Amino acid sequence: MTLSLRNDVLALEMAPGFGARVTSLRDLRNGRDWLVGGRLEGDASDAASYRGAEARGWDECFPTVAPCDHPAWGRMRDHGALWGRPWQADGAGAAYFDGSGYRFARELVLDGASVIARYEVTNTASKPLVWMWSQHCLLEARPGERLVLDGIGPLNRADVPDRIARDGTVLKAYGPVKGHASVGLDGPEGGIRLEWAADEIGHFGLWLDQGGWPEEAPVHQVALEPTTAPADDLVAAGEDAISLAPGTSRRWQVTIRLRAGGKDSHD
Numbered sequence: 560m561t562l563s564l565r566n567d568v569l570a571l572e573m574a575p576g577f578g579a580r581v582t583s584l585r586d587l588r589n590g591r592d593w594l595v596g597g598r599l600e601g602d603a604s605d606a607a608s609y610r611g612a613e614a615r616g617w618d619e620c621f622p623t624v625a626p627c628d629h630p631a632w633g634r635m636r637d638h639g640a641l642w643g644r645p646w647q648a649d650g651a652g653a654a655y656f657d658g659s660g661y662r663f664a665r666e667l668v669l670d671g672a673s674v675i676a677r678y679e680v681t682n683t684a685s686k687p688l689v690w691m692w693s694q695h696c697l698l699e700a701r702p703g704e705r706l707v708l709d710g711i712g713p714l715n716r717a718d719v720p721d722r723i724a725r726d727g728t729v730l731k732a733y734g735p736v737k738g739h740a741s742v743g744l745d746g747p748e749g750g751i752r753l754e755w756a757a758d759e760i761g762h763f764g765l766w767l768d769q770g771g772w773p774e775e776a777p778v779h780q781v782a783l784e785p786t787t788a789p790a791d792d793l794v795a796a797g798e799d800a801i802s803l804a805p806g807t808s809r810r811w812q813v814t815i816r817l818r819a820g821g822k823d824s825h826d
Contacts, residue, residue, distance in 0.1 A: 564652050568672045569817055571652075574599060578642040579654040579665060581617035581696075584674065586749060588819040593751050595697040595780045601643040609637040611773045614697055614780065618642040621663055621680070622690035627792035631689050635793065638695065660684030673816040681808040688803040691796045693764060693786035694813060696753070700781040704746035710739050711763050715789070719765065725779055729771030733789035734763050742783045743818075750818035755785050759811040762789045762799070785813050 561582070564571040572583040577599045585592045597615040601607050620639040628634050641663060646654040652667035661684070666677045682688040700723040708719075712735040719732055723744070736757035743752035764784035770777040788796035803809055 562648060562651070564667060564669050566669045566671070569669065569674070571667065571669065571674060573652070573654070573667065575646045575648045575654045577601075578618055578644055579646040579656070580615070580642065581667070582615070584617070584815070584817075586672070586817045586819060589749055591748050593698055593817070595699045595778075599643075603644045605634070605636050607636055607643060609642070611776045611778045613638075613643075614778060617694070617696040619663065619665065620693040620695045622661075622688075622692070623793040624691070624693050624695075624786075625791040625795075627794045629689075629793050632793070642695075657683075660686075661688055661690075672818070673814050676813045676815065677810070678812065679808050679810045680803065682803040682805050685805050687805070689793070689800050690803070691786070691788040691790070691793050691800050693784045694753075695782060695784065696815070698744060698751065698781045698783065700744055700779070701746060701748070704744045706765075706781075707741070707743045707745055707750075707752070708734075708763075708765075709741040710737050710757075711735070711742060712737050714765065719767070723767075723769065723781065725769050727770040727777070728767070729769070730765070730767040731791070732765045733786075734765075735789070736761055736763055740785070744781070744783075745818070747820075749820055752814075752816045752818065753783050753785060754814045754816065755812065760785045760787060760813070762786045764789070 562573045570585045574580050584594050600612040623635045626637045646656045655664035662681045664679045668675045704723045714732040714734040716732040741754045764786045766782035788799035790796040
């Protein structure tokens with residue numbers, strides 16, 4: 560089952576039964592779908608692999624991104640516990656996932672040319688919940704489009720290109736958020752911005768894959784990732800991992816804004 564949200568400016572589709580993946584984010588002013596499309600690939604088991612066929616749309620990575628062995632969680636699957644697993648729909652744009660000792664909830668609201676994503680994690684266990692989160696929104700970037708990284712401090716790699724090219728490169732980098740982040744892509748067909756506050760989400764991850772991964776069937780995509788930790792997995796997150804006391808919740812928000820023809824949607 561697919562749920563749809565639509566206004567005069569944009570249309571969004573979400574699959575609650577497959578990790579509440581957002582499968583389409585289309586600007587109705589120019590027809591551009593910003594997300595990498597494709598079939599819903601993958602399984603719900605702990606052994607599920609996340610490769611090029613699975614790298615589609617917008618997922619939520621929680622409580623880790625890369626697989627790892629964690630003292631509290633044990634062996635953790637690639638890209639976290641949520642993707643590809645059935646969520647419960649809870650309204651037109653809302654859904655939640657009840658895991659062992661936690662609830663992860665997300666509400667999507669359309670506001671003109673923007674999607675407001677509101678998140679809440681609740682610890683339903685009797686012991687602290689240790690976790691990290693990354694928004695895994697895979698963008699189908701086009702050659703010549705320009706990266707915009709406003710509000711981001713120095714990245715942990717200095718060779719980040721400012722323009723998208725299809726040259727067989729792959730890169731992952733992290734940087735701190737300075738006050739308010741506004742990251743995205745700009746090009747002749749418009750642009751996209753992901754915006755959030757540093758006091759809610761303190762870090763940014765850049766995944767830039769232009770034909771360099773995976774080896775068996777390379778893909779071309781970009782992910783601009785608000786994240787709670789500058790690390791690929793929960794073990795590596797160290798002190799940046801969040802510890803949530805029993806019975807408490809944490810909330811945060813990311814706004815995704817589409818820009819038509821390179822201009823702000825309010826112009």
